[in-house]
Amino acid sequence: MKDFLRRFARNRSAVAGLAVLALVVLMALAAPALYPGDPWDMVAEPFLPPASPGYPAGTDMMGRDIAAGLFHGARVSLLIGLVATGVALLIGVSVGAVAGYFGGLADNALMRLTELFQTIPAFLFAIVLVAIFRPSVATVVLAIGVVSWPPVARLTRGEFLSLRGRDFVQACVAIGMGDTRIIALHVLPNALAPIVVTGSLMVATAILTEAGLAFLGLSDPNVMSWGSIIGAGREVLRSAAWITALPGLAIMLTVLAINLVGEGLNDALNPRLRGR
Amino acid sequence: MRSRLAWLLRRLAQAVPIVVGIAVFNFALLHLAPGDAADVLAGEAGGATPEYVQQLRRRFGLDQPLPVQLGRYLLNVARLDLGFSFRHSMPVSELIFSRLPATLLLMVSAIALAFGLGVLLGVTAARSVNRLADNLISVAALLVYATPIFWLGLMMILLFSVHLGWLPSGGMFTVGADFAGLARATDIARHLVLPAVALALFYTALYTRLMRASMLEVFNLEFVTTARAKGLGERAVAWRHVLRNALLPMVTMLGLQTGSLLGGSVLVETVFGWPGLGRLAFEAVLQRDHNLLLGILLLSSVLVVAVNVVVDMLYAVLDPRIEAAP
Numbered sequence: 205m206k207d208f209l210r211r212f213a214r215n216r217s218a219v220a221g222l223a224v225l226a227l228v229v230l231m232a233l234a235a236p237a238l239y240p241g242d243p244w245d246m247v248a249e250p251f252l253p254p255a256s257p258g259y260p261a262g263t264d265m266m267g268r269d270i271a272a273g274l275f276h277g278a279r280v281s282l283l284i285g286l287v288a289t290g291v292a293l294l295i296g297v298s299v300g301a302v303a304g305y306f307g308g309l310a311d312n313a314l315m316r317l318t319e320l321f322q323t324i325p326a327f328l329f330a331i332v333l334v335a336i337f338r339p340s341v342a343t344v345v346l347a348i349g350v351v352s353w354p355p356v357a358r359l360t361r362g363e364f365l366s367l368r369g370r371d372f373v374q375a376c377v378a379i380g381m382g383d384t385r386i387i388a389l390h391v392l393p394n395a396l397a398p399i400v401v402t403g404s405l406m407v408a409t410a411i412l413t414e415a416g417l418a419f420l421g422l423s424d425p426n427v428m429s430w431g432s433i434i435g436a437g438r439e440v441l442r443s444a445a446w447i448t449a450l451p452g453l454a455i456m457l458t459v460l461a462i463n464l465v466g467e468g469l470n471d472a473l474n475p476r477l478r479g480r
Numbered sequence: 481m482r483s484r485l486a487w488l489l490r491r492l493a494q495a496v497p498i499v500v501g502i503a504v505f506n507f508a509l510l511h512l513a514p515g516d517a518a519d520v521l522a523g524e525a526g527g528a529t530p531e532y533v534q535q536l537r538r539r540f541g542l543d544q545p546l547p548v549q550l551g552r553y554l555l556n557v558a559r560l561d562l563g564f565s566f567r568h569s570m571p572v573s574e575l576i577f578s579r580l581p582a583t584l585l586l587m588v589s590a591i592a593l594a595f596g597l598g599v600l601l602g603v604t605a606a607r608s609v610n611r612l613a614d615n616l617i618s619v620a621a622l623l624v625y626a627t628p629i630f631w632l633g634l635m636m637i638l639l640f641s642v643h644l645g646w647l648p649s650g651g652m653f654t655v656g657a658d659f660a661g662l663a664r665a666t667d668i669a670r671h672l673v674l675p676a677v678a679l680a681l682f683y684t685a686l687y688t689r690l691m692r693a694s695m696l697e698v699f700n701l702e703f704v705t706t707a708r709a710k711g712l713g714e715r716a717v718a719w720r721h722v723l724r725n726a727l728l729p730m731v732t733m734l735g736l737q738t739g740s741l742l743g744g745s746v747l748v749e750t751v752f753g754w755p756g757l758g759r760l761a762f763e764a765v766l767q768r769d770h771n772l773l774l775g776i777l778l779l780s781s782v783l784v785v786a787v788n789v790v791v792d793m794l795y796a797v798l799d800p801r802i803e804a805a806p
Contacts, residue, residue, distance in 0.1 A: 320502065323498055323739070324780075325742040327743025328739075328743050328746060328761065332509065336509060415628050419750075434630070441634060441637065441638060442638075449638075452628060452631035452634070460626035463626055
C-alpha cells in the first residue's frame, strides 16, 4: 500500500489530476451550503455577464445564477458518473467472472450476449433507453450502466481465465471450497487491479455520456446538470457565450482530472508498464 | 481466391445470429416501452374510445401471442419494413435511407481526418519520445480527449462562424442558393468542415495516443535493430518499417469505433443542424417517435456489424498470416 502511494505520488500529472478532482468534489459537497436555494430559481436580472457583483459566473436568460448551477451540476455529474460506473462494474464483473470461471456453455452464451451489447452503438442505445423509459436520474444511471458493461465483462473474463488454472485456485478446489467463495475471496481480489483502473476511466466516460444526454434534453427535468445548462445556453450562444462556455470547461476539467488519476492508478498498479 | 470467398461467406454467416439477436432485442424494447402503437395512434387522433383502440390492436396484430408478433416482426425486418412513422408520414426505412448519405459523408470525412492526423501526430510523438514535440502532442491529445464533443462544436461555431465569419454555422447547403455541379460540391464541403472537424478531433486524440504507444512497442522489436544495422536512416525505419507493423491495432480500433462514431454524430448533427441520421434520432426523441428511434438503433447496429466484416477483410490484407486462422 505504501509502495503504491509512493509510486502514485511520483506521477506529477496524476497528483495534479487528484487535486482538481478534490476541488470538484468539494464544490459538490459545498453546493447545498453555498447555494442553499434551488438553482432553477430566478435570482437576478437575466444576462448578467461573468464577474458581475454577487454573480461571479453571471446569470442566464432566465436570471438564474450560473455559479449555483455549476456547483449543483458538480453533484449531479459526479453522482451519476460514480453510480452508473458502479452499475456497469456490477454487471460486467458478474458476467465476466461467471464466464471466465465456469467456461464451457456458460462462457459461450455470456460472451455471445456481451458481443451483442457491444455491437449496439452505446450512446444511441442510451438515448433510446432514456427516451423510452422517461428521463430521470434513475433511468439515466441505469442506461449508462447498461450500455457500458461489455468491456468490463471481457476484461474480467480474461483475468479469470488465466487465474482459474493457477495452483492456488486448484488448491481451493481440492480442499472442497465452494465456487462462490473461491470466486469472491480468492480469484476476484487477484483480478482487481485492472478492473479498478478500467472503472476509474469509465467514470470519466460516464460523465461525458451524461452531459451528452442532458444536452439533448434527456436528463431529469428537476435536476440541473452541466449538460442541460449547455443545452439551454446554445440558444443564446451569439449573445451570451459564457452560459455555454463555463459548464463545458467544468466538464472538461473534471473529465481530464479523472483520466489523469486513472492513468496514475494504472502506472502505480502495473509497475512493469512504467516508462511507456 | 476460392478460399477467400469461403472465408467471406463464413464471416457473413457469423454475423447473421448477431443481427437476429439485435432485432429480437429491439422487439423486446418496443414492448417494454409504456404504451403500444395503438395507444400512440389513438393519442395522435386526439383520444379514442377503448373499443376503437381494441380494434386498432386487432388490425396491427397486437392482440396476438408474443411469439407470433415476434415472428412477424422479424419477417418485416428481413424485408426492411421497419413500420411507419406517423410524425413524418413516411415509412421508417425510407426515412432512414434518405438521411443515411449525409451521416455517412460526415462519418467518413471525420474518420479519414482522424486516422490521417492520428498517424501523423502519433509517429511524430513516438519519434521524439519525451521531448518537446511529444509533450506538446500528448498534452493536446489529453485535453481534446476530455472535451465534450458537442461543446467543442459550439465553441467552434463561436470562433469560426460568429467571430471570424469564415465558415457557415449549420446546415448542409446555403439556403436558397440552388447551386449545381462544382459550386454545389464546394458549398457542401464548406458546410462540412466544422462538423467533420468537431467529430474528428476526439478520435484524432484517441488515434494519436494509440499510434504513439503502438510505434514505441514495435520500435523495440528485433527486426527494427536489423533495419538500423543495415544502415537505414531513422526516418526510413520509422515510416517504412515500424509504421506498417504499428498500423494493425489502429485498424482494429477503426472497427471498434463505428458505434461510438454514430453516437458522436447524433451530438454533432444536433449542434450543426446537419440533416443526417443523428439529427433524425434527436427529432425522434423530441417527438416521442419510438418506432423511428428503434429503427435507427437497429440499422445503426447492422451498420456496425457490416463495418466489422469489412475491417476483418482489411486485416487479412494488411497481415496475410491472419487469413489462415478460422
